[in-house]
Amino acid sequence: MKFVVDKGPYLKDKDFTSKIMKKLFIALIPIIIFAVYKNGIIPYQNGYITFYEALRPLFMIMIGGITAVIAEMLYVSLILKKREKDFFSYIKHSYALFPGLFLALILPINTPLWLVILGSLAATVLGKMLFGGFGYNIFNPALIGYLFVSSSYGQLIAARGGYLNGQELDSISKATPLTNISNIAFVGSWNEIGAEFGSLSDYFFGFIPGSLGETSTFLILIALIYLIITKVVKWRIPIIYITTVLIMTFIIGTYNGMELWFPLFQLLSGGLMFGAVFIATDPVTSPITKTGQTIYALGLGILTVVFRFLTPYPEGVMTAILSMNLLVIIIDRIGAKAKFSIKKTLLPVSIMIVTLFLISFYIGHHISPREVVDTRVNIVNVEKIEDKITYVATVRAFVGLIKAELILEKDAIIEINIIEQNESYWQDIVNHDYINTLIKRQESIEEVNTIAGVTVTADALKLLVIRVLEDYEERK
Template structure:
């Protein structure tokens, strides 16, 4: 046995990163995360292009360019380095476009980009500091300022390049019994670009869960709560209230549950908190849809729960290992 002192192998300081939890198992970067979410949005975008053609493409392109330019203009004014390469503004632009009708005028897309990037994000300090989802800030702002434009839907025509300008009600705006679940699943219904194909949104949501980019508890609690509450009301009065399947497959529920309520910055950090967050979103959405004057409530519900996220985190965060609460009277 050798009496020589063994050499201690220390980690390379250049590769050793010391930081607070949570610790990542992989090496995800902001741009990698953002563009993976963009990939998950691809099925819904393709469905929108199939049903609304060039009109949908125009809205998506203008919304995305507006978000990128608005953010870079702010960076220029504040003398900051460009940030468009991280993909966050591009993702916000795509999500913003999916919240518009295919016939939305170009200037609405531009105003939406400004509201999302400046009012909803940069005024709070930029990526990671915004307490509310920027896209939903823009959507609600436009809904309040331009309700006629934001609640007018064009009729989808599969395989056409241009929409015909014929308006159609969303499934939630129809009387119970007038909706067809197959049309809602595939996307042959009126509504925003991101409210058409439920199947495409489910595929995108599955990608996000598979890549572990979202907490699956949020969409499960969100969708499940809406299903249970609306299902109970449907059983009480089926002639007045839609089937719970209509509520789940129509409107912005799936888009909001998978792609906006799960935003890493504005949703709870803990898994227990994710359950409370999703349940709250589902409860508020159901109340607005069932008893409010506006048929949709997803955007309002998520923004309201965004405001409660810090309190949810405080109430559900685990105590550090070995923590002992100080005795009464101790400083």
């Protein structure tokens, strides 16, 4: 009779790491398909690119993954000198595919394929193997690859068209929604900030410029739900991370008179959703304790907003994750102690939350709208003839500039003459007698309602009046 002696417990849960990784891959499939569809098939169908170019996104993703696997195999066999059984069991449990896959999904469509290979090599070797392989890396390997690619070859990718696919290159003048908002100093109307790239539903479903995998918030949300239900991800991280960014940008937006679209815009553009769901939740490089995960996610949210608003770099997600990766060891130590007492949980978490609010208000204040809005209205000339003062000013409207002459007498505007305008729906302004309304109600100009359908034009005219009156007050 044979008895086996080993250590208990002699019951084990049915879940395996390999099953977890399989589910992670399943969650990525719709996102990969969408990346190919949006960046390959649609532009091809509309005749913007050739068939070969249509396959490009698929090539990028495959090459990213395959390079990572090959790089790992070479490293394990040549440097770690593992052979046969050891080699196969190592490869089987190191999930080499993922860094390459994730890297391809966070790169712009116009990244040259050779650069994808280099990036994937950097991700695997620098980001993972040099740290001791899967399970021992401090930084997310895909982000190391990303850092390598964007720091050394960012200009090159931008010169080739950056984030814009064949079709987008034709219709969109700016790189991405986030570069646009960064350029106009963060404050403005939806039309100025986001409308060029599509409607909010285009943002939600992913038909906006961005890296291969990051654009479809809809699919990423579905993936997140799947990953939470199947217990693959540490759910606190994406949920708290996203909520933090929403709260902070809500405060910043509200502070500057922007409505709910602003936090939504921040959520839907850039790599926030993809980063929060797939990159920040990488088990190896995120905290294991619940309090740790909470602190980590709050930190990610705060850093993302700080990077987006206070640095010249429009995208903050990847940098934020790399920075927080570095702190995981310390965060986990706080988290482990927090498990023993509620006080030790509440203290660090509330410090983070207070920081979150302070920084939101600081940024909200810092990006005050006045300086920005002033650039929309430009006072060209001021002339005083007897009692009358004549202003010539321009305002940026729906299509280009509106140039007008405003005549003031006895502290009030008595006449507005439009010198030049190219607005599409000018007739509506005329029909509503909007200009005379503005003159009549200049005392309480803030209360003048806009005109549905020609909001931008109407608002521009109103702004023009407001600025001229302000300027007049100052001169007195």
